[in-house]
Amino acid sequence: MSKRLFSFIGGSIGSWRVISTHALVGEQLPIVDRFDIVDGADAAAVPGTRWHLRGTTSNARYVARTEQDELNARQPPLARVEAAYGAFIPVRKTAAWWVLAQDQRRRIFEESSHHVRVGLGYLPKIARRLHHCRDLASAEPFDFLTWFEFAPADTGAFDEMLATLRATEEWEYVDREIDIRAVLDAGSA
């Protein structure tokens, strides 16, 4: 099994207690009380599982060297003690996006939508890990699973970042997006 593969498993158990589940575009996911994030895809069947989404971390697809160096210098790790809030945001892009050539997708992603530049403005407050689902062997309901962690006091900044990104040209190519907010609650999981 790939070491870069992660599963997000939603149901009645898990370290993350769900606060809200908002479908911004496209079909909603079943509402769950809790979810877990585990290594690998083949987690043992857990009673009460309502959704099980998989994705793999991969090489960056649009980021230039100078941008990557800035990201590397400023992005925080996951699992910081103060980062008790999580946001799990699965996203699917349209067929129209995927038939664009690389230079067209890059132009929309950064020169038009400033995806990296916007994100950099919220570092090191917001930790992020991106998972790709599109090239898994299984047919997956999303193209990306994005995972964010931040301190409760940075919720406003996080919401501002999302609002900025969702108003961009890039987001015209998003046809399914669910925003699941959660609080770390491992003790009673």
Added chain:
Amino acid sequence: MSKRLFSFIGGSIGSWRVISTHALVGEQLPIVDRFDIVDGADAAAVPGTRWHLRGTTSNARYVARTEQDELNARQPPLARVEAAYGAFIPVRKTAAWWVLAQDQRRRIFEESSHHVRVGLGYLPKIARRLHHCRDLASAEPFDFLTWFEFAPADTGAFDEMLATLRATEEWEYVDREIDIRAVLDAGSA
């Protein structure tokens, strides 16, 4: 299961009869008499299978719009009647390649190595389908599976194309490459 997923299954049966198996760099694959190319990953176990490699077609990662338009206009389909020869070339790239940023990989791929421009010079003689393995859920031995079909009379042109590509900066990042040549022999498969 993803509709873009294909399996290459080598052993004692299959529509493609192997002529030669050449390890250019890295570990050789077991030598087989024949192989088949099938939709999906979960082909029933076939007696005598020596290797089973999977990959998914995906969006292009480096090709610009103008290049893609030229490719679309000139690239032939698979399964042409005259294209009785096949070449199955699984390739793995180094960790050093995968940590490069997108602009660095693009520069090496095209501005330095002219991967698209070289390939265009051999169209419409050579048909090609590229499969990605790196982001499958399973740990795969190669990053790409490339598949080519051409008429026997175009073997010299195909070899010339490969020699040109293998001399480029891009190929300095290849750490495993096997070149399996085959002839279509479906009747006696």
